[in-house]
Amino acid sequence: MPQPKGGSSHRTVLDKLSRFLPQLVVAPSFLLILFFVYGFIIWTGYISFTDSRMLPAYEVQGFRQYFRLFAMDRWDVAFDNLLVFGAFYITLSLAIGCLLAVLLDQRIRAEGALRTIYLYPMAISFIVTGTAWKWMLNPSLGIESYIRGLGWESFRFDWIVDKDMAIYVVVIAAVWQASGFVMALFLSALRSVDQEIVKAAYLDGASTTRIYLGIILPSLRPVFLSAFVILAHLSIKSFDLVVALTGGGPGYASTLPANFMYEMTFRRNQIGLGAASAVMMLLTVAAIMVPYLYSELRGKRHA
Amino acid sequence: MATLSIENAGKSFGDTDVLKDISLSMDDGEFLVLLGASGCGKSTLLNMIAGLEKVSHGTIRVDGEVVNDVHPKDRDMAMVFQSYALYPNMSVEKNIAFGLEMRGVGRAERKAAVEEVARLLQIEHLLDRKPAQLSGGQRQRVAMGRALVRRPKIFLFDEPLSNLDAQLRVEMRTEIKRLHQTLKATMVYVTHDQIEAMTLADRIAVLKDGRIQQIGTPSEIYNTPANVYVAGFVGSPAMNFFEVTLERDGDQIGVMLPAKLKGVDTPYFLPLPAGGQYHSHIGQPVVLGLRPEMISQATTAAPEDPVITCDVDVVEPTGADTLCVIRLAGRGAKARVSPAFACEPGDSMEFALDMSRACVFDAETGMRLYG
CATH class of the missing domain: 2.40.50.140 (Nucleic acid-binding proteins)
Structure with missing residues (x-):
């Protein structure tokens, strides 16, 4: 069909435009992420090799900041805290969330209301959680003084001011916040389990406990993995909960690497040292994420 | 090997009666098909026989003994489900052996039993695979193997072929019929497919709205239907x-x-x-x-x-x-x-x-x- 010349050239422009439209739409956010996330990761990495203090300096000094970092007791405490916090936070959240989900899965009444109640902590910011738990755990205001008021004069629950136990206080508050979320993840997965499998196992003579432990929970492996990855990176970047709950104290007994990084970079004019600690955190996250992504991508290619 | 008799059995969920006054009895080695459109209560009846649903009224007897309050695992019945209900995290071998394991059968004995069933169903080469690696027909065979291995008194089938494609369905239908002839076991089979019912059954019970409309041999059902519903439901194209x-x-x-x-x-x-x-x-x-x-x-x-x-x-x-x-x-x-x-x-x-x-x-x- 013959077409007017202007019209056809107009059409080719539109055709070209529509062909590149997806790229055009994605380009701005791609560029912004490239610059602000990956650009600054590279910049931080570079700074960690310099002798930057209050202001960034660009003269490369080698691994000096890393040697300083590893020599600091404060960093040792922060990293040990991360290991303790991460281990307890992840296992307890998984265990409690999973247990709650299994209990809620018994087709009980008021399930919707209970689910909302358990899920709600996730909607609260860490600062609020931290402040509320700080009041509750404060020996002279919270639980300890309440129980003593009831007559148990020798009752002690002062972990928040005990330098060996303070990190466990952070664990308690964080688990309180996250286990509801883990529960929601598991509950939706439990709901998608084929009820006929449960019936079949029942007829095969398995007890309810055995059905859950032997059949249902193992089939939720992907959910365990997702929950683990989410909790793991949450625990590594934990910062505000410590700020609100213990302020990193007593002393620096309950600091986490993120708090360490903030302290060095923004309050003590040790940008280079802060950058080195940030790089260490990035490597920790990568150590968890890379195998996960690798297994995910590989699994997809095989499927 | 067992007889099954159901007397005036009913099932209510709150005010709704799903099954009303069901009575039937089965001889040892009989193949009974419960036939009906979806929602007629046939699967509920099967679940009641299995013990997965409580019986609201009436009694269910196996070999003359009332089993209303007997736990499903003690009824010595095995069931094949529509979705096959294989345990996704276990290998085919473990799937088949699970029921035996739960009953405390020793390892060597389990292995022998699994191998025998696998040979019967021609799935010996699949024993190490996971259910996700099997085709629909293979899963169907594993599900049947899981039922067979326990040598139960009664076999229950809940629409076992409806997830298969047409050709495989015909093939497995013959397979089930052959199994029944070999094992001479008492079997109850639920389906909405009247051709399946006609080809497999010794007797068919046609259900509608929770009531049995007619029980009879396939030819009785086809040639002398008790009422308009049965006449219209069985036969294609319809009467x-x-x-x-x-x-x-x-x-x-x-x-x-x-x-x-x-x-x-x-x-x-x-x-x-x-x-x-x-x-x-x-x-x-x-x-x-x-x-x-x-x-x-x-x-x-x-x-x-x-x-x-x-x-x-x-x-x-x-x-x-x-x-x-x-x-x-x-x-x-x-x-x-x-x-x-x-x-x-x-x-x-x-x-x-x-x-x-x-x-x-x-x-x-x-x-x-x-x-």
Whole structure:
């Protein structure tokens, strides 16, 4: 069909435009992420090799900041805290969330209301959680003084001011916040389990406990993995909960690497040292994420 | 090996009665099919037999003993589910052996039992695989293996073939029938597919709205359906129904059936061979049921069959037979003729009606009258 010349050239422009439209739409956010996330990761990495203090300096000094970092007791405490916090936070959240989900899965009444109640902590910011738990755990205001008021004069629950136990206080508050979320993840997965499998196992003579432990929970492996990855990176970047709950104290007994990084970079004019600690955190996250992504991508290619 | 009897069993969820007054009994080694449309309560009945649903009223007996309150695992029944319900995290071997393991059977004995069943079902090469790595038909076999390995008293099947494609379904149907012949076990099989029911069953129980409509052998169900529902549900294409009146013509009792010829309704008197028994119903409205194969080409019919001539609106060849859509008593009816005799759509042809096999139902209750 013959077409007017202007019209056809107009059409080719539109055709070209529509062909590149997806790229055009994605380009701005791609560029912004490239610059602000990956650009600054590279910049931080570079700074960690310099002798930057209050202001960034660009003269490369080698691994000096890393040697300083590893020599600091404060960093040792922060990293040990991360290991303790991460281990307890992840296992307890998984265990409690999973247990709650299994209990809620018994087709009980008021399930919707209970689910909302358990899920709600996730909607609260860490600062609020931290402040509320700080009041509750404060020996002279919270639980300890309440129980003593009831007559148990020798009752002690002062972990928040005990330098060996303070990190466990952070664990308690964080688990309180996250286990509801883990529960929601598991509950939706439990709901998608084929009820006929449960019936079949029942007829095969398995007890309810055995059905859950032997059949249902193992089939939720992907959910365990997702929950683990989410909790793991949450625990590594934990910062505000410590700020609100213990302020990193007593002393620096309950600091986490993120708090360490903030302290060095923004309050003590040790940008280079802060950058080195940030790089260490990035490597920790990568150590968890890379195998996960690798297994995910590989699994997809095989499927 | 066991007998099963159900007496006046019912099931209610709150105020809704899902099953009402179900009574049936099965001999040792019988294959019973529970047939019905979805929502008729057939799966609920099966679950009640298995013990997965509580019995609200009545009793269920296995070998004469009431099992109403016996735990499912102690009833010694095995069930094959529609979704196969294989344990996704276990290998095929573990899946099959799970029931034995739960019953404390030793490792060596389990292995021998699994191998025997695997050989029977030809799945020996699959024992190390996970269910996700199997095709639908293979999963079906594993699900059956899991039931077989325990040598239960009664096998229960809950629509086991409905997730398979048509060809595989026919194959597995034969397989199940062969298994039943080999094992001579008591089996209860739930399905909505009337062909499956006809081909597999020793007896069929047709359910509708939580009630058993009829229990009988496949040929009883097909040839002497108890009511309009059973007559219409079993058979494909479905039976043709005509609302007519019983009349007397001389010493013959029959029905008046108008057939459309050249656009005009032409009435034919069709005598019923065993007409005498309808004596007391003369003048009453009835429903005449004729299966498509009872309306066939006049050329090859028995000489005593009445012949009608009518227009053919639509012609549907199915290969072995050709279906002709004609208009009788004001509604479309299907006739099954041999392809050699089928006419063109729009033409008219002669059909013979096999009135000796016709069913007559009460117009009000839908129940079959006599015969």
